[in-house]
Amino acid sequence: MSTIHKSPWLLHYDGSSCNGCDIEVLACTTPVYDVERFGVINTGNPMHADIFLITGGINSQNADVVKQIYEQMPQPKVVIAVGTCACTGGIFKECYNIKGGADTVIPVDIYVPGCAARPESIIDGVVKGVALFKEKAAALKASEKAN
Amino acid sequence: MTIQTRVIFAICYLILCPFIIGLLDGFDRKISARMQGRRGPSVLQPFFDLKKLFEKEFLTANKSQLFMIRSYLCFIVLSGILFFAGFDLLLVVFSLSTAAMFLILASTSTHSPYSAQGTHRELVQIMSCEPMELLVAVGFYLAAETFNISEIIAGTASPYIMYLPGFFVGFVFILTIKFRKSPFDIATSHHAHQEVIKGVTSEMVGKEYAMVTLAEWYENGILLGIVGLFFLTNNILSVIGAVAAILVVWFLEILIDNTSARVKWQLMLKLAWGVTIVAAGMNLFLLEIIKG
Ligand code: SF4
Numbered sequence: 453m454s455t456i457h458k459s460p461w462l463l464h465y466d467g468s469s470c471n472g473c474d475i476e477v478l479a480c481t482t483p484v485y486d487v488e489r490f491g492v493i494n495t496g497n498p499m500h501a502d503i504f505l506i507t508g509g510i511n512s513q514n515a516d517v518v519k520q521i522y523e524q525m526p527q528p529k530v531v532i533a534v535g536t537c538a539c540t541g542g543i544f545k546e547c548y549n550i551k552g553g554a555d556t557v558i559p560v561d562i563y564v565p566g567c568a569a570r571p572e573s574i575i576d577g578v579v580k581g582v583a584l585f586k587e588k589a590a591a592l593k594a595s596e597k598a599n
Numbered sequence: 600m601t602i603q604t605r606v607i608f609a610i611c612y613l614i615l616c617p618f619i620i621g622l623l624d625g626f627d628r629k630i631s632a633r634m635q636g637r638r639g640p641s642v643l644q645p646f647f648d649l650k651k652l653f654e655k656e657f658l659t660a661n662k663s664q665l666f667m668i669r670s671y672l673c674f675i676v677l678s679g680i681l682f683f684a685g686f687d688l689l690l691v692v693f694s695l696s697t698a699a700m701f702l703i704l705a706s707t708s709t710h711s712p713y714s715a716q717g718t719h720r721e722l723v724q725i726m727s728c729e730p731m732e733l734l735v736a737v738g739f740y741l742a743a744e745t746f747n748i749s750e751i752i753a754g755t756a757s758p759y760i761m762y763l764p765g766f767f768v769g770f771v772f773i774l775t776i777k778f779r780k781s782p783f784d785i786a787t788s789h790h791a792h793q794e795v796i797k798g799v800t801s802e803m804v805g806k807e808y809a810m811v812t813l814a815e816w817y818e819n820g821i822l823l824g825i826v827g828l829f830f831l832t833n834n835i836l837s838v839i840g841a842v843a844a845i846l847v848v849w850f851l852e853i854l855i856d857n858t859s860a861r862v863k864w865q866l867m868l869k870l871a872w873g874v875t876i877v878a879a880g881m882n883l884f885l886l887e888i889i890k891g
Contacts, residue, residue, distance in 0.1 A: 456654055458647040483636040488628075491640045491647055496796045497713075499658070499804045502651070526656035526804050589654065 457586035463501035469508025472568035473535035498524040528588035605684040612683040616820035652809035667705035674698035685749030706799035717798025727871035738766040765882025780856035
């Protein structure tokens with residue numbers, strides 16, 4: 453039986469945001485929402501992370517950072533864009549240095565809209581991400597067997 | 600101790616230790632969460648984490664790292680076998696420090712600044728704990744006149760805590776550091792901390808990190824075993840007392856962890872040496888006087 457989905461470790465990166473969504477992400481780890489009950493650990497290390505949670509848009513300075521973090525994460529991995537900024541660029545979209553949402557540099561699996569995204573919808577997104585993580589792990593295993 | 604009992608004890612350690620310590624770790628997270636007013640994860644969470652790490656893709660910056668980590672695990676397990684099969688206590692302490700050297704080598708084999716920072720902290724941590732570990736062995740020698748663990752246990756009718764209370768206090772104090780609970784900014788502190796990321800384990804991916812976790816469980820088994828040694832006598836019933844003492848110490852560590860969340864490594868170094876010198880030193884002195 454695969455239990456891989458019971459241990460999703462999360463890496464939170466703040467792109468070009470107003471910090472509104474970041475506060476809500478942190479709120480998820482507080483006693484009121486307690487994401488740790490799903491086995492989620494908020495890790496600071498891409499090499500230990502399974503879920504890449506990104507808030508805020510992509511600008512010309514952080515584009516490379518986001519790409520590098522994504523590449524450092526071992527497979528299977530899931531990317532969740534939290535907040536309108538991370539989904540499309542949001543309120544900053546028209547700024548001269550903004551490229552747009554997270555999907556302009558890395559493939560995004562799950563979009564959590566909202567300005568700011570509410571903790572309930574963030575947890576919802578994480579739970580969906582966890583289901584996808586399980587699927588990806590199974591696919592990875594199958595492809596390893598095939599090789 | 601006959602050779603058969605030694606083999607049985609060694610096998611029990613090999614098989615049971617990860618399960619018991621993993622489960623204790625699970626309860627630890629649950630109790631910590633409750634202390635913070637959260638529900639916390641399932642008590643089996645440490646096993647889910649370990650299994651996942653083994654299933655992740657393996658990326659490494661330096662191939663020799665895997666070899667170092669395997670050696671680290673082997674030396675820890677070897678120390679555990681020496682301890683639980685009742686061999687030399689001094690040898691156990693030395694073999695544990697050899698294992699720690701492999702962890703240092705593994706983390707320095709990559710050139711990540713976080714690993715480097717973590718290695719520095721790990722060395723400071725070794726510096727603060729090692730004297731006490733060595734003194735515990737010396738204490739048992741002075742009280743029992745042997746380093747041999749099976750003879751230490753067989754040779755007494757009253758528990759060693761009566762002769763070695765200072766050593767016990769000092770040892771319990773460094774356990775907080777050895778379990779990587781407090782201070783929060785040491786090497787691979789289990790708390791989310793951005794300054795050193797994950798310290799020595801920053802560059803360890805998937806199965807490497809899983810092996811380090813496993814090694815930590817085996818090591819914690821030995822450390823809790825040493826706590827038990829303070830309460831064991833030649834009477835078989837003393838095992839109950841030893842297990843109770845281990846559980847009390849374990850709970851105490853969780854309590855310290857949750858009430859001293861912001862202790863830093865500088866304070867750790869001062870306190871650990873202070874406690875070692877005062878508690879173990881006084882005890883050593885008194886022991887010498889009693890023995891005359
Ligand atoms: S989506 Fe709204 S709250 Fe979130 S980072 Fe953007 S502007 Fe701030």
